[in-house]
Amino acid sequence: MTMRKPSRRLSLRRLLSLPSFSNPGHFLGSLPQMLKNKPTFRWLHELMKRIDHAGIACLRLGNVHVILVTCPEISREFLKNQDAVFASRPVSMSTDVTTKGFLTTALVPLGDQWKKMKKVLVKELLSSTRHKWLTDKRVEEADHLVRYVYNQCKASVDGTIVDIRLAAQQYCGNVPRKLIFNTRFFGKGKEDGGPGVEEEEYVAALFTILSHLYSFCISDYIPWLRGIDIDGHEKVMDKVLGIGKYQDPIIDERIQQWRHGIKKNAEDLLDILVSLKDNDGKPLLMADEIKAQITEFMIATVDNPSNVVEWALAEMLNQPEILKKATEEIDKVVGRGRLVEEADFARLNYVKACAREAFRLHPIAPFNVPHVSVADTKVANYFIPKGSHLLLSRVALGRNPKVWDDPLTFKPERHLKEDGSPVALIEPELRFISFSTGMRGCKGVQLGTSMTVMLFARLLQGFSWSIPPGEEAIDLTEAENSLFLAKPLVAVAKPRLLSEVYPGN
Ligand code: HEM
Structure with a gap:
């Protein structure tokens, strides 16, 4: 008996049958609609609502099949069962220039360069031994964060309005700068511990790079348009x-x-990178x-921890009982006589549940x-051609x-385990995406977790936070062009520990 091969055309048509996609046979696919519907990610999410029952859809941008996924089971089929097939990355103009022609790890298609740099990253920069070696540097920056906020509010009995986004983002820039370059600031910084112009420019540039990496730039789908810079992204990338x-x-x-031979001992991650030798001693x-x-x-480190802590605090200011519970947990586990340390994290389950939420x-x-498939395959009974771009929606999954x-209510309790077992920030089952999973999953889970929990716990422990006078609640509106809070979070901070507990200037 002859077996029938899966029909590529039929099953693709099934994937392409989203009601809103006019003229899927056009050589530009849905690119014209994409150009008309900015920001693209909001348009795609509107489309995905219509295929909610299936949890997967496909649209064509130029010659590229873009697979959109909103269902955790199907996400696991992609990144667990067929991980190796979806282990590459798309080539985009912005990733090309950021990685100096694909010389790095996270943004690089599958191949020898990815293998080489992944090994360097995993074995030399992010191993548990290295993490331990860098503990003092992380502690210095956690102390600096507390000192910076304390300097702003220590003089006022009623507390002072503090820009939480600024403090969080700068902490997330200071930590990797300290780990890599053994310095907090490129310039002098500010007297109160805040960022100087150099750090403000640097961190803002990192966020601009991040927002442009996979930003549906037209030349990413029609490569001969590169150089004409229709979207203006090339100019932006050049600047940042x-x-x-x-x-x-x-x-x-x-x-x-x-x-x-002027330097012989490694003191930071740059020393490690520079001193690595190949088999010939070169x-x-x-x-x-x-x-x-x-x-x-730097870009892998700066965004997630700062964004999560900003949003968590914003939600908690509007639900003071959650804020109180998290602070009480820290008081119980750590007390008020010293600051939170990494060794405390294992017992800060409610705080971690808030971060997870x-x-x-x-x-x-x-x-x-995004992931890219390196072979034709079938997932959830759909044929997926080689070279497809896989986009798991973090928003629609979560x-x-x-x-x-x-789902739209901030409820940390949903992450607490009945048996009291420890809460972690990872979610390998992909019911939402924090660090993702599989071959291309995050390599920085330990550092990312430690930065997130430290930033969050120290802000909660060191200060009592309240909504600025004259405002009834924190406005939780999302920005139109990104998923940030539309307005940077500011709140009133008051020291809640004895002055001697705060790190000295
Ligand atoms: C809370 C902090 C962090 C979060 C939530 C996070 C999340 C993620 C996510 C969602 C991915 C994509 C996974 C996929 O493609 O399926 C990723 C990849 C990656 N992350 Fe992180 N990350 C964090 C911190 C870090 C840090 C501190 C580093 C250290 C350099 C790092 C290094 C990487 C690398 C190298 C990859 C790509 C791996 C590859 O493509 O082979 N991350 N991360």
């Missing part, structure tokens, strides 16, 4: 990658110090590999980092009413 002026001279100088990494990998490390409800990005009761 100018932050190389802060880090590249330090990297070049450090390479010279090691080459000439430097393993070129200067451009180090520079691009460091930029990628913010990951679920308020992801920083609408989609997981807010999926079939998975989560009352």
Whole structure:
């Protein structure tokens, strides 16, 4: 008996049968609609609502099949059962320039360069041993965060309005700068511990890079349009990658110090990268590999922890009983006589449940980092051609009413385990996406978790927070063009510990 092969055309048509997609046979696919419906991610989510029952859909942008997924079971089929098939990344103009021609890890298609840099990252920069080696640097930055907020509010009995977004984002820039370059600031910083112009420019540039990496730029689907810069993204990227002026001279100088034997002992991650040797005893990494990998490390670190803590605090200011419960947990586990340390994290389950809930409800990005299939395959009975782009919706998974009761309400209790077992920020079952899973899953879970919990717990422990006078509630409206809070979170901070507990200036 002859077996019938799955019909590629039929099953594709099934995938392409979204009601809103006019003229799917057109050579541009849905690109014309995409250009008319900005921001693209909101348009795609509107379309996805219409295919809610299926949990998967496909649209064509130019020649690229883009697979959109909103269902956790189907997400697991992709990233667990068929992980190796979907282990590549798309090539985009912005990832190309950010990675200096795909020299890094996270943004690089499957291949030898990805393998080489992944090994460096996992074994040399992010291993548990290295994490331990870097503990003092992380503690310095956690202390600095508390000092910076304390300096702003210590003089006023009624408390002072503090920009939580600024404090959180700068902490998330300071930590990796300290780990990599052994310095908090590129310039002098501000007297109160706040960022100088250099750090403000640097962190703002990192967020601009992040928002442009996979931003549905037209030349990513019609490559010959690159250079014409129809979306203006090339100009933006050119400008923001100018932050190389802060880090590249330090990297070049450090390479010279090691080459000439002036430096012999590793003190930070840059030393590690520069001193790695290949089998012939030659430097393993070129200067451009180090520079691009460091930029990628910075962008991988700066966004998620700061966004999650900002949203969690915003939600908790509107639900003071949750804020109270989290603070009481810290008082019980740590007390008020010393600041939270990493060793406390295991017992801060309610605090971690609040962070998890913010990951679920308020992801920083609408989609997981895109994956690309390296072979034809079939998922959930649909034929998926080689080269398809896979977009798991972080928003639709985390807010999926079939998975989560009352999905739009911030309820940390839903993450507490009945047996009291520890809460973690990972979600390998993909019911929402924090660090994702599989071959291309996050390599920085330990550092990312430690930064998120430390930032959150220290802000909760060190200060009592309240809604600014004259406002009834924190406005939880999302920005139109991103998933950030529309307005940066500001709140009144008052010290809640004895002055001697705060780190000295
Ligand atoms: C709370 C903090 C963090 C969160 C929530 C997070 C989340 C993610 C997510 C969702 C992905 C995409 C996974 C996929 O494609 O399926 C990813 C990839 C990645 N992350 Fe993180 N991340 C965090 C921190 C970090 C840190 C501190 C590093 C350290 C450099 C890091 C390094 C990476 C790398 C290298 C990849 C790509 C792996 C690959 O493509 O092979 N992340 N992360």
